[in-house]
Structure formats: C-alpha cells, structure tokens
Amino acid sequence: MREKMERRSFILLLIAVSIAFGLILKPFGGAIFWACAVTVIFAPLQRWLLRKIGDRPNTAAGLTLLILMAIVVIPVILLTSAFVSEGVQFYQRVEAGEIDPREIMQRLRDAFPWLDQVLVELGIDTQNLRERVSQWLMGATQFLARETLSIGQNTFSFLISLTLMMYLTFFLLRDGNQLIKLIIRALPLGDERERALFQKFAEVTRATVKGNLVVAIVQGALGGIIFAILDIPGPLLWGVVMAFLSLIPAVGAAIIWFPVCLYLYATGAWVSATVLLAYGAGVIGLADNVLRPILVGRDTKLPDYIVLFSTIGGISLFGINGFVIGPLVAALFMATWQIFMRDFSGEEQPAKPE
Structure with missing residues (x-):
C-alpha cells in the first residue's frame, strides 16, 4: 500500500516538474x-x-x-x-x-x-x-x-x-x-512504436521544411522578377511577401499578384496585366502545383487536402512555425492511428519503411 502511494506521489511530482520545466522553456x-x-x-x-x-x-x-x-x-x-x-x-x-x-x-x-x-x-x-x-x-x-x-x-x-x-x-x-x-x-510507449514516431517526425519535418521553403523561394523569386520587369513598385518587398504567402498551399502568392493584375487592367495597362496574369497562372502557379506535391506530399505520405488543411490550421494556431507544425501533427496523428490499428485492433499493416 505504501509503495503504491509512493509511486503515485512520484508520478505526480514528475508531471509537476515536467510542466514547470515546459513553462520555463516556453519563451x-x-x-x-x-x-x-x-x-x-x-x-x-x-x-x-x-x-x-x-x-x-x-x-x-x-x-x-x-x-x-x-x-x-x-x-x-x-x-x-x-x-x-x-x-x-x-x-x-x-x-x-x-x-x-x-x-x-x-x-x-x-x-x-x-x-x-x-x-x-x-x-x-x-x-x-x-x-x-x-x-x-x-x-x-x-x-x-x-x-x-x-x-x-x-x-x-x-x-x-x-x-x-x-x-x-x-x-x-x-x-x-x-x-x-x-x-x-x-517513454512508456514501446520502443518500436517510439522509433516509428521519431522516424515519422524526421520524415515530415525534413519534407515540410525543405519542400515548403523551396516552393516559397521559387515563387517569391518568380514573383519579384516579374514585378521588377513590369516596373511595379517594391518588387523585392512583394517578392518576399509572396514567398511567405506561398507557405499556404493552393492560393499562396496569388493573394498578391492577382489583385495587382486587376489593378493593371483597371488603369489601362492591358499588356502588363495580361503578361502578369499569364505569368502568374502559368509560371508561379505551376511551381506550386508541380513542386509542392513532389517535395511535400510525396515525402510526408499525406494526401494533398490533409497538407492544405493542416498547413492553414497550423499557421492560424502557431504563426509562421505552423507551416511545419501543422503537417507534423497531422502526420503523427495518422501514424499513431496506424500503430493503434496494427497493435490493438488486429489489422494488418502492409506498409513498410522504405
């Protein structure tokens, strides 16, 4: 009885000091x-x-x-x-x-x-x-x-x-x-499960950081170049903003270049507006549609719609860090449920680490 009470007290102490340490590291x-x-x-x-x-x-x-x-x-x-x-x-x-x-x-x-x-x-x-x-x-x-x-x-x-x-x-x-x-x-989760989760953490982090940053750099550079060619004020400024916004899948850089395109049409700059529209849809948009599924979706092994929603949700909750944290949480969620189905529900899990 005394030993049981000591174990419970120690676990409570362990939880308390862990929470306190987490609060210290929060800043x-x-x-x-x-x-x-x-x-x-x-x-x-x-x-x-x-x-x-x-x-x-x-x-x-x-x-x-x-x-x-x-x-x-x-x-x-x-x-x-x-x-x-x-x-x-x-x-x-x-x-x-x-x-x-x-x-x-x-x-x-x-x-x-x-x-x-x-x-x-x-x-x-x-x-x-x-x-x-x-x-x-x-x-x-x-x-x-x-x-x-x-x-x-x-x-x-x-x-x-x-x-x-x-x-x-x-x-x-x-x-x-x-x-x-x-x-x-x-951790008391089982060594095999913990190794699988650590491997998933590494895979998703590597894929989302490298993949999203490559897409952001490419789209920001392409956007800044066309803005400079068309003599739009602040090409570097808007290129960097497009790079940040491109972290949001599907829409991303279009939040900047499409309204600028409409404004050019409104001011009578038809040639510049048409060039920007064709370039934005055909070049900047192509970089997102081609590179992101290859660099992010394939390596994280997440469907495109999961990547989209988890990225937007992560950014809304965690700010700029959310473009990594969102897909990471989604991947760990799916990996944890796969482990559960394999180990506790009697389902076969044919997928093997490559």
Missing part, C-alpha cells in the same frame, strides 16, 4: 523548435562529415553549423535587411500619399462596374464593402510597414533567438542519437 519555444528542425535536416550532412574526418563529433557539428550559416543564415539576414529597407520606403510613400489604397479601390470599381451588380445579387452592401475594403487596404499597408519597421527595431531580440537556436543545434547535432535513445528508454 524559447521558437528557437528550440527550429533547432530541432534544422538538426533533422542537416543530420545527414553531419553524419557524412563524421565519416570523412573520423570520430570527432565536436568538429563535425561545428563544420555543419558553419555550412548552415553560409547557405541559410547569412542569406536570410541579408534578404531581411533588404526587405526592411524596401518596406520602409514603401511605408514612406503611403504616408506621403504617393500610394493611396482608396484611390486603388475606386479605380477597380470604375474599371469593373459589373462587380457591384454581382455583389448586390449576392446580398452584399457594396457601399459598406467598398469602405471596408478601402480601410482594409489602408490597414494592411500600414500593418505591413509597421511589421517591417518592427523587424528592424527588434534586431537584438532576433539575434538572441538566432544565437540560442545555433547553440542548441550544435549540441543536438553532436548528441542527438544519445538523446533519442534516452527518450526512447524514458
């Missing part, structure tokens, strides 16, 4: 998450370096971090700096009245008067709608500019998070295998 959740994700992605490189230089884990982890800095961190910092600079210029043009969202809305209304009739038939108050859209456009441009300024003002906080992420990544690269073995020993 650094983003840095910890990305350290884990980067470790999963660059672990094959670290293992390759270990084979080349021998059993020197500190050196291999350090070289891996240097390569990470060279191909990811430094380019992102340079791009962010350019993005902030162009965002400040855009904000100044809005404040100076050179760019007027209400004027843009009025030109769209004048160019497409049939929209009013369609909206009336749908029971939508067009006058209030125009006011709301104008207010939204003004608010969106000001919000974008404020966030751009905020990035510049919060450089110190960003550098602290980046430093913590890189610091933790070094130790995860060096000691990751031992940590996984320790977790497998500690």
